Amino acid sequence: MRERLLHIAFQLPRILKYKLLSSNRRVDGKPILNSPCLMSGLGEIKIAKNVSLGVKSSPFFYNTYIYLEARSLNAKIKIEEGVFINNNASIIADHKTIHIKKNTLIGFNCSIIDSDFHSLNPSERTNGTQKTASVVIEENVFIGNNVTILKGVTIGENAVVANGAIVTKDVSTNTVVGGVPARVIKQINEANYKS
Numbered sequence: 001m002r003e004r005l006l007h008i009a010f011q012l013p014r015i016l017k018y019k020l021l022s023s024n025r026r027v028d029g030k031p032i033l034n035s036p037c038l039m040s041g042l043g044e045i046k047i048a049k050n051v052s053l054g055v056k057s058s059p060f061f062y063n064t065y066i067y068l069e070a071r072s073l074n075a076k077i078k079i080e081e082g083v084f085i086n087n088n089a090s091i092i093a094d095h096k097t098i099h100i101k102k103n104t105l106i107g108f109n110c111s112i113i114d115s116d117f118h119s120l121n122p123s124e125r126t127n128g129t130q131k132t133a134s135v136v137i138e139e140n141v142f143i144g145n146n147v148t149i150l151k152g153v154t155i156g157e158n159a160v161v162a163n164g165a166i167v168t169k170d171v172s173t174n175t176v177v178g179g180v181p182a183r184v185i186k187q188i189n190e191a192n193y194k195s
C-alpha cells in the first residue's frame, strides 16, 4: 500500500509530465512505464508488448527519464517483446533504424545512436551530412550499465557487453566484449550454463 502511494505521489506525476512533453506522433505500442519516457522526432517508434522502461531498484529512478528519438521522417526505433531498458537510457535514430530484438536487457545510463550527428569535416560540422548507419541488437543480448553503442553496429544473439564499454564494431553471437573501444573478452559456451 505504502509503495503504491509513493508511486502515485512521486513517480506517476513525472511519468504523466513526460508523456505530455513527448512530441512524437508515430508511436505504435505501449511500453510498461516504470519511469518517465520522452519520445520525440518525426520518425517511427514501434514498441512491442511487455517492453519495460525503467527499474525502481536502480540509480537515476527518481531524477531521470528514458529518451527515445526517431529524429527524421525515415528514422525508426523498433523494440521487440520482453526487452528491459534500465533508467536514463538514450536511444536516438537519426536517419536509419535502431532495432532491439526480443528479451534484450539494457543496463542504466546506456546510449544507442545510429549517427555521428556532426560531420568530421570542420567546415560542415553544423550543416553538412554526417555518417549514419543502422544498429541491430539481436535477441537475448545483455548490455551492462554505462554502455554506448555507436552507428552501424550489430550485436549478435546472446552476446554480453561489459559495463562501461563503447561498442564501435559488430559483436558476434555468444561473445562477451568490453572496454573502450570494445574488444572480445571471451566466448559464452551455452553448455556451461545448462543445469
Ligand SMILES: CC(C)(COP(=O)(O)OP(=O)(O)OC[C@H]1O[C@@H](n2cnc3c(N)ncnc32)[C@H](O)[C@@H]1OP(=O)(O)O)[C@@H](O)C(=O)NCCC(=O)NCCS
Pocket: 086, 106, 107, 108, 143, 144, 145, 160, 161, 162, 163, 164, 165, 176, 178, 179, 185
Ligand atoms: C561482462 C561481465 C558479465 C563479465 O563477468 P565475468 O564473466 O565474471 O568476467 P571476469 O570478471 O572473470 O573478467 C574476465 C575478463 O574480462 C575483463 N573485464 C570484466 N569486466 C570488464 C569491463 N567492464 N570492461 C573491460 N574488461 C572487463 C576482466 O578484467 C578479465 O580480464 P582478464 O581475463 O584479462 O583478467 C561483467 O564484467 C560485467 O560487465 N557485468 C555487467 C554488470 C552490469 O553492468 N550489470 C547491469 C545491471 S542493470
